[in-house]
Amino acid sequence: MIYHVRHQTLVRYASPVRLARFNLRLRPSPWAGQWTSDYALEVDPAPSVIESRPGGWPVHVARLVIESPISQLRIESRFRAGVQPGAPIIPLKGDPTIAMVAQAALMDRDMGPSAPAHYLYASPRAPLLPAIGDWAAKLLAPDRPVIRAALDLACHIQKTFAYEPGATDAATPVADAFAARHGVCQDFAHVMVVALRLAGLPAAYVSGYLRTDPPPGMPRLVGADAMHAWVMLWCGPTRGWIGFDPTNGCITGDGHLFVAMGRDYADVAPMDGLFVGGAGQSLSVMVDVAPEEEKENIA
């Protein structure tokens, strides 16, 4: 599946701000089964510095510095990406149990960006809340097969949490979203990450895109009009990382485009930064993810 992705961000400041420094995490980081080409980043007004830096995790970070005062900032990120079609991932009879995966993760000797060891522990936005552990304990019993258990958990979140854009924002603590059983993809992914880690499993937070319009005859996935978030779970040395989408209650497939993976939202936030000036800001985002054939048809 080949997609054309366009992600526009427009920020307006109530009064001019100076010395703005931003991190952008919009360019897909390399990930198995996916390729990216023709990447373009447009920033208006033009920054004095754009550079890339390592993010520590599978994250591509672009640094912007805009020294002159600005009252508006427009960012457009465009690229072409392909997702290898393959047989959908499904739970199998011989999958390792949760206990086996937890033990394997502790003994793993990898320290690379996607090493399971990085994703085992509490992180700033994913504190290990006992309430979430109790809530998920049955689904994540140590002797359950890991993929089946994680899929059950994703489905359970999709069924029991209300998808309510606007009920939470990027800063909402996972505890609040969990207590209210509502939120958006970010909140659901955080809840799932916390639950998995409390079971001793290495779980990561992923940002990415969903195709905007579903294939004929398929329902439109929730969260397609903005950047999406889901969870990666390391399922042992054989099966490796597998994506689970608690917003849609499924294992990720060729409709999910990987951008970045980190311990929680803070590691992969599409944009954050600092500026001088105390202005209020407003933000509008437009995301379009179109399959290549469709794009050609339109053209």
Place this chain on the structure above:
Amino acid sequence: MMVADAPAPSVSGDSWADAYLAQAPAGDLFAGAPPAMAARWRTMLDRLSAQGQGDPTTLADHVGRQASALGLAFRLTGDEEERPWPLGPVPLLIGSDEWTHIEQGLVQRAELLERVIADIYSTQSLVRGGNLPASVVTGSPHYWRVMTGTPPPRGHHLHFYAADIGRGPNGEWRVLADRVRTPVGVGYALENRLALSRATGDLLGAMHARRLAPFFDELRRGLAADCTRSEPRIGLLTPGRFNQSYAEQAHLARYLGLLLVEGDDLIVSDGRLFVRTVQGLKRIDALWRWMDSRFLDPLAFDGNSRIGVPDLYDACARGGLVVGNWPGAGVIESRALAAFLPRLAREVLGTDLLLPNIATWWCGQPKEAQHVRARIDDLVVGSAFDQDTLGLPQTHFTPGSALEKGQRAALLDVMARRPMDYVGQEVVKLSTTPAIVDGRLTALPFTLRVFVARDPLGQWRVMPGGFARLAGHGDIRAALMGRGDMSADMCVVDSKPAPPDSLMGGTPAIRRVGGMLPAKAADNLFWLGRYIERTEMTLRLVRAIVGGSIEADLAPSLASPTMARLADQLVEWNAAPGRRGAMGPLCAAALGDATRPGSVRALMGVVANIGEGLRDRLASDFWRLVRLPLPKFDGEVTETLLDASSRMIERISALSGLAAENMGRTEGWRFHDMGRRMERAVNGCRLVRSFGGDDASADDLTVLLDLQDSQISYRTRYLTGPALAPVRDLVALEPHNPRAIVYQAQHIADHIAALPTLRRDGMPEEPRRLADALVARLAPLTGDMLTMADMADVESRLFALSDAIGQRYFLQLRKTETTDLLS
């Protein structure tokens, strides 16, 4: 009954030592000492006893006073106010043989830790080789993967290292914790030594206690040696004055001659670090950081940090900036990692640790987890990475035996799910040392924090002394100081006096100017001056109302319109509520009502607050004066108000005297003096307009002279009572009257002329232009032609000048907002 051949006890000495030995537990540092050392303990206790005239409380008070005179204080988490420093008067003595063993052990550990850190952030061969589990590294909140492949200058991740060590009853020393994030306690150790030396005269010298000063010199030169410039500028990066150990940091900065800087003093430009000073941006070569890595750079580490420096990471990554310790070094502090140090020592150094850890089992391994679960009642269960952990109390550890049945089951349950978050540790039994508790010499268990630093050659130096913490009660392994704990100095004593210090590194080049003045310090000094002056004028207004600064019989005769004007001033200055009602309560409010921002109490609070941010630049005499409580007064009794305001004016005069006589004529002094002059000039304009208007009465003019402290000057010039034009001339325009407005203007102009300029084209900067124009505006005026419109004009020019000073010299870019945008 006395044994016949026992030596007769001296009046004081033997009784302390003997009484102590009679009840000291086995393994006590004094009681268990070999004969030669025991004799020295005895000598020391004799001397201390003589000094306290046999009364331990007297001695303790004496040492405590020295500690507080040094400005020693600390905060416990959650404290608003600083607490006085609980320094015990009896130092711990450690002989040179015992110390040599500790010293070698510490040097070995520092080297091991350096190499483990370097490996974690480069090739990770220890992890790959199976000697250190990856999850022991990644579990630490102080592990920063972005630092991988970002080596420090000369490969020195560590410039300092501190260890908490404990002594078992058999005299064996063990490491309780390794600390590399901040060397909290090193400044306290230094100050403990200073206080003790001051309180005990030549005692420490007579004991042949090794000196601490050379260690600090080595530390500073060790940082400097890694810099690329030959005369590097080194900053001590503090989290700010609300940090628990801010007093310690300020003291160290002053002692070592480092620039005390906060995050917003600094800026990164083109990958280089600069400090904002009144002379513009100045390069910083090295930072001794006293904040955790996560706070250092909101763009690279924790985005919520408000105390860091944006892009400091880039300055590190590009090379050319020395940071002690290098970001990410804290990864080796965890209890989980400590469990692997014996193995790592054999792997990396090929030898065993000279100074072992307390036995530790990391539960991330099945066998160790099983061991801890089975022996939980004999062990301490702790957080593997020293953070809030399910099932453990806030201290992050608990003896298994202290758990109730339900708690124990709950802990075992969460441990089964996330074993990697826990360690088991052996229970430590600590030996004791003599301390004065409730007026008696008592044996208290202790731990010791000891410090190691790199010298200019990159070799490790151990501070020959340390910070001893004596347990008030409970376990003393948590923080530096807990409630009820005491600190004490630790002295390493030699059997012979040390040879006199050679001047290591040669004599420094003579210099006649101090370091840079950071823009924020200039800002603080300026406002310190303004607030002190404002306090003084508020006091003068109160004193004018309650009478007394002039002839005793004058106050009651003040015509009521004059009294009303005085009261109006206090109301206008936000010192007092509306002037309805009696003058007594109004004056009482102006003095003591903390809720009124213009009251003397509130203003002195602001003075103390600003002064706190200048801790490294103000003398301890300043602190003593500012911290004295407001004198007592009763709003119904005029005499008490008069007395209180007069005594406060004396204190302000003492502060002025300190500034005038004790502050070096640096840029800092200029800003402080400008602040005083600016405030005095603005107040002068207001007072002339209120009490020196065209319809001013004789009483008004008398009050004006009084407020401007110009009574005597007036009487030496004129035989008549106060008349309008001469009074106006004296208080506003006479260049020789240090209270006159023109005098302030001239001094401000002189200060600005002496300050550095950033322009290269020879044109005056804005403050210079405005100050010169103000002087020129006032110069031709005389008292008989001065109008109130002139005064209003001068006042608005002063405001413009104050703004221009702020724009030019102080930080304009301090407030930053963060943005965190939802997708």
